[in-house]
Amino acid sequence: MKTIQGFILLLMMGVTACSPYRIVRNERDNAAPWTTYRTFSFVDTSRVDPAPGTIEYRSAMEQVKRAVTTELTKRGYRPVGDNRAAGQPDLLVNIGAVVNEKTQTRQTTIYEAPRYIGQYRYHWQSQDVPVGTYREGTLSIHIVDARKENLIWDAAVLSVLGKKGVTSAQIDEAVGKVFTKFPVENS
Template sequence: MKIVLLSALLLAGAACSPVRVESTTQAPGVNFSAYKTYNFMDVTARNEAAFAGGAVGIEELKQAVGREMERRGYQRAESPDLWVNIGVVTEQKVQTRESTIWEAPRYIGQRRYHWEAQQVSAGTYREGTATVDVVDAARNEQVWQGIAASALSKNPEKLAARIDEGIATMFKKYPVPPQ
């Protein structure tokens, strides 16, 4: 009984994660064990301002991806086998909730009142989406892509924790397991 309860609690905790992996894709027929080195493409994030306001930024994303690549046996090099490109996009979202029966009924005509559930705006928040593209340097072809999204916290520590969680969760679907 305790094992069932513990399993249910762990699953519930995982389901409540603020980070979600949108997708991962990999090119067919690629031998990922043939690659030994990686490095980051020298480009600016599409919206690095998403992480402004603290010490957390594109560097934290690079560090999280670097940790995951090195856990899989890749070494960082100047002329790598794999290029890693990180893209960041943010957008303002509206948080909604469903109206309750205690809210005012809707009037629809002569003495006809009824209650109708509606989506009501409860506030706004920023959501960030990080895309990690892994590219075969020799062929200049994408071999793997992961996309993760999360609400962006204004707290730098929470944001850094979400970045780490999102990249770690994304890389669970990478074809090379950690060593």
């Protein structure tokens, strides 16, 4: 009985540990005075015309900003908007997203080789065969010391995207995953 319970517990841990999001970059500046930072703001990108200027892209980036704001606020940082009376923020946050079209392949097996009768120098070799395409998205978050203009945290998370696009819950989960590696909690 204990063996079955142990197996079920192990299986549940394995299922919950699997995440569709993979952190592909997590670099921090150890010399940065992390405990002195209190406020943050997003880099103004209103003058930049995004290549994928669709409404879906813009709304997804706004959701990413909301998710980043939530994560930084949970860690004790205060957002400073465009209101200059509030002063210059300690940190600037820059976000970026890249979506690539990928081709899924599989290798052929010897059982798929054509039957061949004839010359002795027949050669068969396994090869990759395309079986489908999918989209892979990478979300990058850069945090910069606003006064020194130094990059102090550079993180990115990667995931395969569904055919219907990205939902708010998926964005929140991806941003939450990358912030599990955030260097410090501000008090």
